Amino acid sequence: MKINNSNINFKAYKMSKKQARHIDNMLRKSSKIDIICHESTDRDSANSALAMADYLEQQGKNARIILSQDLKSLTLRTQNKNIIQAKNLKDDETPETVVCVDFSQKNRIAPNVYSYIKKSSKIIGLDHHIGSNISSDSVVLTQEENNEAENKISSFYIDTTAKSATSIIYRFFEAMDKEISKDTAYDLLFGLISDCSKKGLVKCDGEKGTIKVNKEMTQDINAYEIYKKLISMLSLEEISDIAKKIDIMSSLSPKEKAFSNSLYEKLKYNADNTIAYVEIPPNDPTWKELGGDNTTTSTILNRFRQNVLQKYDNIKTVFTFYEANNTYRLSVHSKEKNLKQFYDCALRNIKSNNFSIGGHEDRGGGKINSTDEKTCRNWVQNIIFLASLS
Ligand SMILES: [Mn+2]
Structure with a gap:
């Protein structure tokens, strides 16, 4: 080659x-x-x-x-x-x-x-x-x-x-x-x-x-x-x-496949439609049934984020939110490869020992030490707002 x-x-x-x-x-x-x-x-x-x-x-x-x-x-x-x-x-x-x-x-x-x-x-x-x-x-x-x-x-x-x-x-x-x-x-x-x-x-x-x-x-x-x-x-x-x-992805069980497909129906967007995200709330029964955060479910979410970026020109960043090990997490993929700015912005604005974020320029993750539904929902809104700024 x-x-x-x-x-x-x-x-x-x-x-x-x-x-x-x-x-x-x-x-x-x-x-x-x-x-x-x-x-x-x-x-x-x-x-x-x-x-x-x-x-x-x-x-x-x-x-x-x-x-x-x-x-x-x-x-x-x-x-x-x-x-x-x-x-x-x-x-x-x-x-x-x-x-x-x-x-x-x-x-x-x-x-x-x-x-x-x-x-x-x-x-x-x-x-x-x-x-x-x-x-x-x-x-x-x-x-x-x-x-x-x-x-x-x-x-x-x-x-x-x-x-x-x-x-x-x-x-x-x-x-x-x-x-x-x-x-x-x-x-x-x-x-x-x-x-x-x-x-x-x-x-x-x-x-x-x-x-x-x-x-x-x-x-x-x-x-x-x-x-x-x-x-x-x-x-x-x-x-x-x-x-x-x-x-x-090619050897998913019917339940895993159904979950993977359902993610597209759960897509939400920020105000100017440049950020897409899916929230799997804490205690989600399907997520629990699939074993929570593991190699298969994280691959499903990862592939989903990649697909959304590829499918929609206007979408620059895709987040997925889910529960893992008694914490609530985000995983993110970005087309523009400038996530460092977003990590810094989030760390400046969310001043809590319970919050952390980081990774690579094109993909990364973060978490809060809570699985309280309201706290997690507010956190998601905050993250999407901060991502829209940076
Ligand atoms: Mn690695």
């Missing part, structure tokens, strides 16, 4: 050897390492954890994965790891070294996990989201800053130009000259395709077992280079296995 280089406005960030060694030295000095995934753990976070756990186990380390998601729904390559649910983390436990994968904001994890992380003096992070408040001295690479952070070294490494956390793990292994096994290639690709599919950069066809990459993806050197390398390491069978797992 020919790659058009004309639209590339940033270079592919490779992790510097100095940076990778800094993290690796910390890991080598540790014997017990907790790899922590964000709340509502997705396949990018879980597969990042899996790849790191393999890497550490090969060095004789005791690695444990802490996540919060129905393990079965993540359909990982293997569950043959020391995995615990975040809610089962004991208050009296003290970590030695923690590795945060796919998050750098404390609002992306449950309060008990945050307290646990803060008990460690060795906090490592590998992330691709905007903003961080878990570690004060993170290295943050962004497109705008022209990779100025390249010479800074930190145990918390964030590259917001990376399309997945597994891409950053790949860059870490690459900088360490570590040979990537077939199993790890599978895990890293699974995470990359999962996040790219959420952005509409790839289309997976479960029936045909194919992964199709769009133009934007081929123009993103960073993502595309990693994608091609990982694909080349796997068999057609393994690739089609990933395609099948990602293509949740």
Whole structure:
């Protein structure tokens, strides 16, 4: 395939050897390492954890994965790891070294996990989201800053130009000259395709077992280079296995399908019809029946937001609101890729410890610690109002 280089406005960030060694030295000095995934753990976070756990186990380390998601729904390559649910983390436990994968904001994890992380003096992070408040001295690479952070070294490494956390793990292994096994290639690709599919950069066809990459993806050197390398390491069978797992939409149950279709009837709009949103109120019986927030329902909502943006020219931003883990959440997709402005505006205007928001320029999430119907309804109105301003 020919790659058009004309639209590339940033270079592919490779992790510097100095940076990778800094993290690796910390890991080598540790014997017990907790790899922590964000709340509502997705396949990018879980597969990042899996790849790191393999890497550490090969060095004789005791690695444990802490996540919060129905393990079965993540359909990982293997569950043959020391995995615990975040809610089962004991208050009296003290970590030695923690590795945060796919998050750098404390609002992306449950309060008990945050307290646990803060008990460690060795906090490592590998992330691709905007903003961080878990570690004060993170290295943050962004497109705008022209990779100025390249010479800074930190145990918390964030590259917001990376399309997945597994891409950053790949860059870490690459900088360490570590040979990537077939199993790890599978895990890293699974995470990359999962996040790219959420952005509409790839289309997976479960029936045909194919992964199709769009133009934007081929123009993103960073993502595309990693994608091609990982694909080349796997068999057609393994690739089609990933395609099948990602293509949740083609294997929905009748109830899930009906729910997915019903979302279009529930669409509401802001005053100038540039923002569309769907409110699934707290305690919604259908949402509960489908298992609440899980890999399938979040894929349904994600695909719905992408479809609405594609279908209506006038709609620039799409929100979905729903209950998850005793909080009320929003997930958002934006065509204009300027959500940072909105996150900042919302954080300035909604001054509450119970509120948090963040993510990427083109998609993100937020939550309030309430499932009270009236509070949630008011919050939705407030969010839509603030999004209209920014
Ligand atoms: Mn991710």
